[in-house]
Amino acid sequence: xxNWEANIRKVVPYIxxxxxxxxxxxxxxxxxxxxxxxxxxxxxIKTTDTDSLRLYPDPAAGKLVHxxxxxxxxxxxxxxxxxxxxxxxxxxFLTFFNGKSPILFPDITYSFxxxxxxxxxxxxxxxxxxxxxxxxxxxxxxxxxxxxxANPNAPTGIELEQGSIRRILExxxxxxxxxxxxxxxxxxxxCLPMLEDFDNLIVVQxxxxxxxxxxxxxxxxxxxxxxxxxxxxxxxxxNSYTMNRLVIEAGAAAVEDDEYFRACCDRIIRTREWAxxxxxxxxxxxxxxxxxxxxxxxxxxxxxxxFEALRRAGIxxxxxxxxxxSNYLRITVGTPEQMKALFDFLDDYLPGASTRM
Amino acid sequence: xxNWEANIRKVVPYIxxxxxxxxxxxxxxxxxxxxxxxxxxxxxIKTTDTDSLRLYPDPAAGKLVHxxxxxxxxxxxxxxxxxxxxxxxxxxFLTFFNGKSPILFPDITYSFxxxxxxxxxxxxxxxxxxxxxxxxxxxxxxxxxxxxxANPNAPTGIELEQGSIRRILExxxxxxxxxxxxxxxxxxxxCLPMLEDFDNLIVVQxxxxxxxxxxxxxxxxxxxxxxxxxxxxxxxxxNSYTMNRLVIEAGAAAVEDDEYFRACCDRIIRTREWAxxxxxxxxxxxxxxxxxxxxxxxxxxxxxxxFEALRRAGIxxxxxxxxxxSNYLRITVGTPEQMKALFDFLDDYLPGASTRM
Numbered sequence: 001x002x003n004w005e006a007n008i009r010k011v012v013p014y015i016x017x018x019x020x021x022x023x024x025x026x027x028x029x030x031x032x033x034x035x036x037x038x039x040x041x042x043x044x045i046k047t048t049d050t051d052s053l054r055l056y057p058d059p060a061a062g063k064l065v066h067x068x069x070x071x072x073x074x075x076x077x078x079x080x081x082x083x084x085x086x087x088x089x090x091x092x093f094l095t096f097f098n099g100k101s102p103i104l105f106p107d108i109t110y111s112f113x114x115x116x117x118x119x120x121x122x123x124x125x126x127x128x129x130x131x132x133x134x135x136x137x138x139x140x141x142x143x144x145x146x147x148x149x150a151n152p153n154a155p156t157g158i159e160l161e162q163g164s165i166r167r168i169l170e171x172x173x174x175x176x177x178x179x180x181x182x183x184x185x186x187x188x189x190x191c192l193p194m195l196e197d198f199d200n201l202i203v204v205q206x207x208x209x210x211x212x213x214x215x216x217x218x219x220x221x222x223x224x225x226x227x228x229x230x231x232x233x234x235x236x237x238x239n240s241y242t243m244n245r246l247v248i249e250a251g252a253a254a255v256e257d258d259e260y261f262r263a264c265c266d267r268i269i270r271t272r273e274w275a276x277x278x279x280x281x282x283x284x285x286x287x288x289x290x291x292x293x294x295x296x297x298x299x300x301x302x303x304x305x306x307f308e309a310l311r312r313a314g315i316x317x318x319x320x321x322x323x324x325x326s327n328y329l330r331i332t333v334g335t336p337e338q339m340k341a342l343f344d345f346l347d348d349y350l351p352g353a354s355t356r357m
Numbered sequence: 358x359x360n361w362e363a364n365i366r367k368v369v370p371y372i373x374x375x376x377x378x379x380x381x382x383x384x385x386x387x388x389x390x391x392x393x394x395x396x397x398x399x400x401x402i403k404t405t406d407t408d409s410l411r412l413y414p415d416p417a418a419g420k421l422v423h424x425x426x427x428x429x430x431x432x433x434x435x436x437x438x439x440x441x442x443x444x445x446x447x448x449x450f451l452t453f454f455n456g457k458s459p460i461l462f463p464d465i466t467y468s469f470x471x472x473x474x475x476x477x478x479x480x481x482x483x484x485x486x487x488x489x490x491x492x493x494x495x496x497x498x499x500x501x502x503x504x505x506x507a508n509p510n511a512p513t514g515i516e517l518e519q520g521s522i523r524r525i526l527e528x529x530x531x532x533x534x535x536x537x538x539x540x541x542x543x544x545x546x547x548c549l550p551m552l553e554d555f556d557n558l559i560v561v562q563x564x565x566x567x568x569x570x571x572x573x574x575x576x577x578x579x580x581x582x583x584x585x586x587x588x589x590x591x592x593x594x595x596n597s598y599t600m601n602r603l604v605i606e607a608g609a610a611a612v613e614d615d616e617y618f619r620a621c622c623d624r625i626i627r628t629r630e631w632a633x634x635x636x637x638x639x640x641x642x643x644x645x646x647x648x649x650x651x652x653x654x655x656x657x658x659x660x661x662x663x664f665e666a667l668r669r670a671g672i673x674x675x676x677x678x679x680x681x682x683s684n685y686l687r688i689t690v691g692t693p694e695q696m697k698a699l700f701d702f703l704d705d706y707l708p709g710a711s712t713r714m
Contacts, residue, residue: 002531002556002557003530003531003532004453004503004531004532004533004557006456007453007454007455007456007502007503007532007533008452008453008455008587009451009452009453009455009587009591010587010590011590011591011594012590012594013589013590013591013592013593013594014593014594014597015593016413016416016593016597016598017413019412019413019414019415019416021415027412030413032411032412032413033411034411035411036407036408036410036411037407037408037410037411041407041410042407042408042410045402045405045407045410045603046403046407048402050393050394050398050399050402050403051393051394051399052572053393053394053398053399053402053569053570053571053572053573053607054389054390054391054392054393054394054569054570054571054572055376055384055389055571055572056373056374056376056387056389056565056571056572057376057571057572057574058376058378059373059376083440083596083598083599083601084596084598086595086596086597086598087595087596087599090595090596094366095365095366096361096364096365096366097364098364098365098366099363099364115594116594116595118594119591119594119595145364146361146364173360174359174360174361175360175361175364176361176364199359200359200361208413212410212411213410213411214410214411214412214413214414214598215409215410215411215412215413215414215601215602215603216410216601216602216603217414217598217599217600217601230365230366230367232370233367233368233369233370234366234368234370234476235370236370236371236372236373237368237369237370237371237472237473237475237476238443238444238447238473238476239440239441239443239444239447240371240373240443241373241440241441241443241571241574242440242444242574243574244440244572244573244574244601244604245572245573246402246572246573246603247601250410
């Protein structure tokens with residue numbers, strides 16, 4: 001072994017969902033929005049002054065921060081932006097979790113939380129969800145170095161009611177509580193109004209799902225000005241210019257196009273509710289999803305078998321070969337046409353499917 | 358004090374150069390390229406399929422990595438890309454500098470190095486440049502946890518000859534040596550060929566200066582496949598999708614347009630050599646710059662006074678109120694017209710300037 005190898009930070013990285021290069025697949029594996037970005041965001045890109053790209057962007061990404069703040073009735077100093085919500089969450093972990101007590105998050109949740117904890121050498125404990133994959137608020141009523149909750153949770157799709165979030169916050173005024181609301185716009189309820197009562201709350205959202213811009217990389221945190229200041233100090237110590245010129249302009253245009261945003265979310269919610277019925281009729285069971293995906297298990301066919309069969313048919317969904325959830329598939333809600341193709345495949349593939357026709 | 362404040366990582370952030378929002382200023386303060394990006398990169402942005410922005414980008418940014426590797430006659434697995442060279446350097450610090458011995462870098466150099474060391478709690482020692490702001494290779498012939506050299510150095514603009522870099526590498530086979538070549542394309546010599554002899558060498562470059570794309574945020578590291586793998590593991594533990602879809606496409610187009618790249622660099626070098634004569638004639642002294650800036654001190658007027666006077670006249674340069682260099686201005690090489698405006702101002706402002714006319 002080389003001597004310098006001893007000083008290397010060795011980690012087990014997060015494995016993102018597959019991004020196939022073929023274009024003829026039905027991609028229901030990484031929870032992207034099936035509809036294109038706001039035409040207003042697209043127009044901003046097409047008409048941008050490319051000459052200005054020789055210049056650094058505004059390090060504070062002021063225009064984008066302001067657009068987000070305005071959309072959520074906040075002050076600009078309550079908003080922090082990053083290169084996707086992963087960047088925002090990584091910055092939060094690095095900034096706020098430097099104590100000796102373990103931070104807490106569910107055993108089944110976004111699988112990046114333990115990766116960040118390992119990366120930054122943050123002690124953590126996972127808190128088991130109950131047998132129905134529900135969070136039990138009282139499990140978080142104990143000393144800790146911070147709490148991270150995805151709500152609605154991923155990959156389960158289950159929403160924790162606001163009363164429970166409030167109880168967790170009331171019992172944890174001494175630590176930072178991050179609520180990761182990546183999927184909240186698909187019929188969930190945001191805890192954003194609780195910012196008024198809790199200066200230790202950080203709400204994280206993203207443009208990758210409900211704002212149709214996974215390819216542009218925009219995430220944001222909303223919190224008290226004091227927490228946002230600490231986050232920005234760390235961000236400016238890491239990389240001053242994270243948001244590029246096109247991101248700032250297109251992101252602001254996207255968030256300003258509220259009508260398009262709501263229309264896309266409504267369509268996805270309607271497709272999801274229909275997809276629930278169709279999946280149920282084909283022998284799947286699942287908790288009630290408030291997201292743009294359904295986390296489902298089949299009564300007869302194993303998830304790993306179905307995952308492979310779907311893949312061979314050019315339909316990509318997500319499978320986590322992990323304890324407790326290895327018999328589930330996470331199926332992104334696509335367009336009605338994409339979902340129809342999925343159901344048609346299932347009708348051919350599932351045992352006894354033809355008798356149900 | 359709130360209890361959670363004890364767990365916050367408190368840092369003194371890097372302060373980037375001012376990005377004025379007015380457009381009528383002459384901006385010679387952050388070493389941007391005075392010429393627009395390659396028309397081919399611009400065309401890629403204008404004609405991009407904006408619908409595809411709903412999808413995540415390739416997490417490996419394969420197309421951009423390949424274009425860079427091809428341009429430098431490397432294999433794809435020898436290239437790592439990030440959101441500007443600041444992101445790349447931050448990832449290098451986080452990945453490679455986890456020992457107890459201090460890392461070494463010059464006392465006068467890119468002022469982000471000590472910020473990253475502080476952020477990640479990396480022990481470091483600064484090594485004084487000599488009285489002419491030159492690096493002395495033998496100062497780096499001692500045990501250390503890693504070495505970071507900007508070459509040409511910033512903000513001095515001085516290049517260390519390749520023989521000295523090689524001697525430093527030969528004496529430091531046990532540690533990682535990063536050579537930050539942000540400015541190398543303006544007449545400097547790259548140590549890239551030394552990658553063949555040293556598997557502990559990392560060469561970092563950027564699209565922000567010589568590739569006219571500061572506004573897109575692209576930097577890259579070139580090293581042995583083993584070091585690139587460690588870097589990618591940490592990157593995938595931090596943020597899987599750092600390079601957005603437009604960045605990957607436009608960046609690849611920019612690096613493929615070699616002719617435009619060389620033409621812009623040549624023009625800037627010619628303007629710089631002319632600017633050196635003009636500055637010298639007006640009472641400035643400076644070391645021989647191999648970059649797109651000149652780090653100059655005036656024989657009669659203090660740098661802070663000149664900085665303010667220039668600023669009032671709408672000419673932005675950079676001043677570092679820091680020991681040893683507080684009487685210098687870092688002046689970016691702009692277009693000939695921009696430099697002419699600077700000289701005209703100096704002719705009016707400097708004492709006795711009229712008598713030299």
